[in-house]
Amino acid sequence: MKRIGLLSDTHGYWDDRYIKYLGECDEIWHAGDIGSLDLAMRLQEIAPFKAVYGNIDGGELRQLYSETLSWQCEDAKILMTHIGGYPGKYDPRIRKTLYSTLPNLFISGHSHILKVQYDPILSCLHINPGSAGIQGWHTVRTLVRFSIDGKLFKDLEVIEI
Numbered sequence: 001m002k003r004i005g006l007l008s009d010t011h012g013y014w015d016d017r018y019i020k021y022l023g024e025c026d027e028i029w030h031a032g033d034i035g036s037l038d039l040a041m042r043l044q045e046i047a048p049f050k051a052v053y054g055n056i057d058g059g060e061l062r063q064l065y066s067e068t069l070s071w072q073c074e075d076a077k078i079l080m081t082h083i084g085g086y087p088g089k090y091d092p093r094i095r096k097t098l099y100s101t102l103p104n105l106f107i108s109g110h111s112h113i114l115k116v117q118y119d120p121i122l123s124c125l126h127i128n129p130g131s132a133g134i135q136g137w138h139t140v141r142t143l144v145r146f147s148i149d150g151k152l153f154k155d156l157e158v159i160e161i
Contacts, residue, residue: 002026002074003155005047007143008082008109009131011056012036018132021143021159022046027073031109031129032082034061054082054109068097075150076104084108086126087119098122104151112138114158125153132161 005025007018012035022028028047032054034040040061043049053065068081079101085091085108090098098106099122106119106126114130130142146156 001147001149003145003147004029004073005143005145006031006107006127006129007132008129009033009054009112009133009136010035010039011131011133011135012039013133013135014039014042015132015141015161017161018043018143019046021145021161025145029080029107031080031107033057033109033133034065035133035135037061037064040064050080052080052082068094070097070101070103074148076148076153077101078105078107079103080107082108083110084128086115086128087117087121087124105148105153112136114142114144116144116156116158 003025005022005028008031025047028049030051032052033056037060051065052069053062070079084094112131115128117126129144131138132143141161143159
């Protein structure tokens with residue numbers, strides 16, 4: 001079983017509470033708009049780090065991270081991108097990959113809107129952790145923690161910062 005800390009749309013903003021909330025995680029995943037290499041390196045110091053770049057991320061981050069990332073965690077197939085939409089309204093740029101990959105968990109960011117939704121058509125859980133940064137129109141900053149046990153996703157927590 002692995003404990004995952006998931007965040008998105010930090011836009012380079014560091015908050016010391018990331019250490020508190022992500023420090024007990026086995027891995028940290030970032031769904032894009034990281035905002036700075038320094039922030040990525042600081043998160044990597046807390047726990048092993050996986051990320052995709054977002055639309056605001058520049059050359060350094062685009063060299064280190066891909067636009068889309070697909071991997072296996074425990075027995076679950078994971079697909080992560082920054083601009084992905086959500087069940088019933090997937091972004092056209094990811095739709096083909098999503099339907100050919102058939103992940104158990106699809107993660108995206110970009111909207112700054114926290115959303116956890118099951119897609120019965122793909123038999124897939126979708127998570128958008130909202131925005132952990134201060135840039136944008138959102139009024140509540142959020143990140144998500146959850147556990148993966150085999151193919152099961154459990155103990156999901158939404159953390160308001």
